[in-house]
Amino acid sequence: TDHGELGNHHGYGPDIDHVLLSEEQIREKIEELAAQIAVDYAGKEVLLVGVLKGAVLFMSDFARALRLPTQMEFMAVSSYGSATSSSGVVRILKDLDRDISDRHVLVIEDIIDSGLTLSWLLKNLGGRRPASLEVCALLRKPDAVKVDVPVRYVGFDIPNEFVVGYGLDYAERYRDLPYIATLKPEVYQ
Ligand code: 5GP
Ligand code: MG
Ligand code: MG
Numbered sequence: 001t002d003h004g005e006l007g008n009h010h011g012y013g014p015d016i017d018h019v020l021l022s023e024e025q026i027r028e029k030i031e032e033l034a035a036q037i038a039v040d041y042a043g044k045e046v047l048l049v050g051v052l053k054g055a056v057l058f059m060s061d062f063a064r065a066l067r068l069p070t071q072m073e074f075m076a077v078s079s080y081g082s083a084t085s086s087s088g089v090v091r092i093l094k095d096l097d098r099d100i101s102d103r104h105v106l107v108i109e110d111i112i113d114s115g116l117t118l119s120w121l122l123k124n125l126g127g128r129r130p131a132s133l134e135v136c137a138l139l140r141k142p143d144a145v146k147v148d149v150p151v152r153y154v155g156f157d158i159p160n161e162f163v164v165g166y167g168l169d170y171a172e173r174y175r176d177l178p179y180i181a182t183l184k185p186e187v188y189q
Contacts, residue, residue, distance in 0.1 A: 009177050015187045020163055021156060021180040026138075027061070029155045033136060034065035037106070037153060045069050047103045047130075051121070052076035052094065053175065054110030057167040058138045062108060073097060079117050088116030092124075105130040110167050111139040112154075115147035122149065139163070139180070 007013075037046075048070050050059040063070055076094035105125060112118055118135065126133055136153035142160050144151075164170050165177030170187070 007178075012174060012177060015174075015183055017182040017184045019179050019181045020158060020161070021166075023178045026155075026166060026179065029138075030058075030061050030065050033153055033155060034062060034067070037136065038066055038068050041068055041104065041106075044104045045071070047071050047073060047100060047105050048108050049096065049100075049105055049125070050074045050108045051110070051117075054167045054169070055108045055138075057175070058110060059108045062136070073100070075121075077117060077121065079120075088114070088120065090117060090120040099128070100125065101129040102131045104132045105134070107133070107135045109135060109137040111141065111163070112137050112144040112149070112151060113141045115144045115149045118151070119147055119149045138166075 046066075046068055048059060048063060050056060050072065052074050053076070059072070063072065073096045074094065075092070075096055077090050078093050079088065079090050107118075107121065107125065109118060118137075122133065122135070134152040135150070137151055138155040140151065140154045140157050142157075161182050162170070163180050163182055164174035165180045167175050168180065169175045170183060174181075174183075
């Protein structure tokens, strides 16, 4: 692999197997999503709810691309399970700071895999009586179709591979990569 081409960010180059989505592809998709959402929410004040920590980079770029008045809240949840799969049993690590009743809430997610985390989250947030509640996820994996979670906006449908970068981690590493990639098998050993 030519690590120069990958930009060997933070010295991660040797760990990267292949780049799934480049910086340019991500940037273009965010512009597309933002253009659509700006139309759908015209005249409304949007409350972006970012799900920590994976959605932080996406939320930051998306909020700037949207060009609508938005406010930001964050929530951190942890699903009991292994490092690479979730169980659907969710615990709130950090709750929203404010009431969301009568607000137009747009949940910003990094990736939907089983959909169990999101399904729980939507039930929880829905109970707080927002004026509207929708989801914008950058990535979606094939298993997500098995659970009936209404996701209005999706950036990319990706294959069933474990990916890192652009907010997504493996053991808390690689979130700072500017692109989305897979890791070499030896990294997991
Ligand atoms: P779900 O409940 O939809 O199965 O899990 C969603 C969460 O699992 C994501 O927010 C993320 O933390 C984690 N996850 C699922 N797939 C991946 C992946 O390919 N890479 C990384 N880094 N995390 C993932
Ligand atoms: Mg997430
Ligand atoms: Mg993680």
